[in-house]
Amino acid sequence: MADHPTGIAITLEPLVTRVLAPNASPYTGTGTQTHIVGTRDLAVIDPGPDTPDHIDALLAAIDGRPVTAIVITHHHRDHSPGSRPLAAATGAPIIGARPFDLSDAGPRADAAFDADYVPSRVLSEGDSVTGDGWTLEAIATPGHTSNHLAFALPETKALFSGDHVMGWSTTVVSPPDGDMTAYMASLDKLMARDDRIYYPGHGEAVDRPQRLVRGMLGHRKQREGQILRFLRAEAMTIPDLVGRMYVGIDPRLIPAAERSVLAHLYDLDGRGLVASGDDSELGGVWRTVG
Numbered sequence: 001m002a003d004h005p006t007g008i009a010i011t012l013e014p015l016v017t018r019v020l021a022p023n024a025s026p027y028t029g030t031g032t033q034t035h036i037v038g039t040r041d042l043a044v045i046d047p048g049p050d051t052p053d054h055i056d057a058l059l060a061a062i063d064g065r066p067v068t069a070i071v072i073t074h075h076h077r078d079h080s081p082g083s084r085p086l087a088a089a090t091g092a093p094i095i096g097a098r099p100f101d102l103s104d105a106g107p108r109a110d111a112a113f114d115a116d117y118v119p120s121r122v123l124s125e126g127d128s129v130t131g132d133g134w135t136l137e138a139i140a141t142p143g144h145t146s147n148h149l150a151f152a153l154p155e156t157k158a159l160f161s162g163d164h165v166m167g168w169s170t171t172v173v174s175p176p177d178g179d180m181t182a183y184m185a186s187l188d189k190l191m192a193r194d195d196r197i198y199y200p201g202h203g204e205a206v207d208r209p210q211r212l213v214r215g216m217l218g219h220r221k222q223r224e225g226q227i228l229r230f231l232r233a234e235a236m237t238i239p240d241l242v243g244r245m246y247v248g249i250d251p252r253l254i255p256a257a258e259r260s261v262l263a264h265l266y267d268l269d270g271r272g273l274v275a276s277g278d279d280s281e282l283g284g285v286w287r288t289v290g
Contacts, residue, residue: 006031007053009061012205015039015134015156019057021048023078026252029168029202032078034058035160037153040132041066044092045151045160046073046201047082055085062090068131072096073162074148075117079201084116095121095129096138097147112174123149136160141190143183144171150190157196159209165190167203170216174259180220180267187217224264228288231274235287238262258282 006022017036024031032048036058042065048054067090070083074097083094099117123129123138130136139150141164151160163171164186173183191213198206206212226245230236242249242257249257265286268274278284 007057009036009057012199013156013158015153016158016199017061018199019054019061021054021078021082022051023049023054026250027172027256028078029166031202033199033201033203034082035199036061037136038065038068038131038134041068043067043069043071043129043131043134043136044086045071045136046079046162047086049078050081050085055082055089058082058086059089066090067092069129069136070094071129071136071151072117072119073150073160073164073201074145075099075114076112076145076163077114079162080114080117093120095119096123097145097149098122098124100147139189141186143173143179143186146177146179146182148186152193152195157194159190159193159195159198161190161198161200161206161209163201165198165206165209165213165216166200167198167206169203170219172256172260173263174256175263175266178259178263180260180263181270183263184217184220184267187213187220191217220264223260224268227261227264227268228273231286231288235285237285238265238282241286 006020010018012018015037019034021032034048035045037043044067047070070086070092072080087094096119125140128135128137135154137152139152141148141150144163148164150162150164173180195209198209230241230244238258238261241261246257262282265274272289274286275289276283276286
């Protein structure tokens with residue numbers, strides 16, 4: 001987004017302003033996008049990393065106006081750590097996705113999660129936060145993470161889709177917290193809605209959201225079909241599958257591709273279509289059943 005540099009407040013519509021954080025990477029695209037909702041009093045959605053320049057840019061965009069809430073879609077480290085310095089500067093409560101105890105599920109306790117995330121209020125499906133002329137309604141969209149929320153802005157039929165639907169790439173679904181079955185169900189939930197536009201955590205706004213979601217469902221079904229075709233021909237490991245399925249992939253993204261393939265395999269295993277006799281994290285050798 002050469003025309004949307006980091007640290008600059010961009011008005012997307014009268015109620016929505018975007019500020020891009022300086023944390024571009026192969027996993028975040030051009031960086032995490034923080035959205036500010038409202039005109040007189042505000043909500044700040046996903047304040048991003050705890051980067052002083054980004055927090056300063058958010059405070060400049062807020063420009064002294066009261067902040068009703070700092071709203072979190074999920075507590076990955078590129079989305080929620082900035083909530084704490086922003087809360088200290090504005091006095092606003094941190095609300096949104098539920099926390100969970102990372103210590104209770106070893107493989108889930110990896111560096112992607114913000115271990116210090118502690119909201120003062122947890123939102124569930126249908127809960128809302130309101131301000132002067134705006135409402136944010138929570139929509140449970142598990143899959144990318146078990147606690148992921150999207151937020152609808154009914155006044156303009158916009159949806160803040162976090163990492164569930166992004167404007168630059170499909171999201172990573174990494175077990176055990178990431179769940180492909182839940183992810184697909186959440187996409188189906190969004191397909192049933194009539195939102196006008198999505199404002200994602202990464203990438204450009206999506207102005208034909210149902211078309212994109214339909215394509216994402218098709219893409220995942222295509223990946224599922226690839227896995228089943230390869231495994232019908234021969235039993236394979238996940239690295240073998242990734243090598244066949246992701247030809248020419250950036251080597252830095254191979255771990256993410258392996259996690260997504262694992263998520264598909266867990267989903268297929270749950271449906272009785274594949275199995276592995278290995279209890280290791282990536283499941284050893286996988287084969288079709290029947």
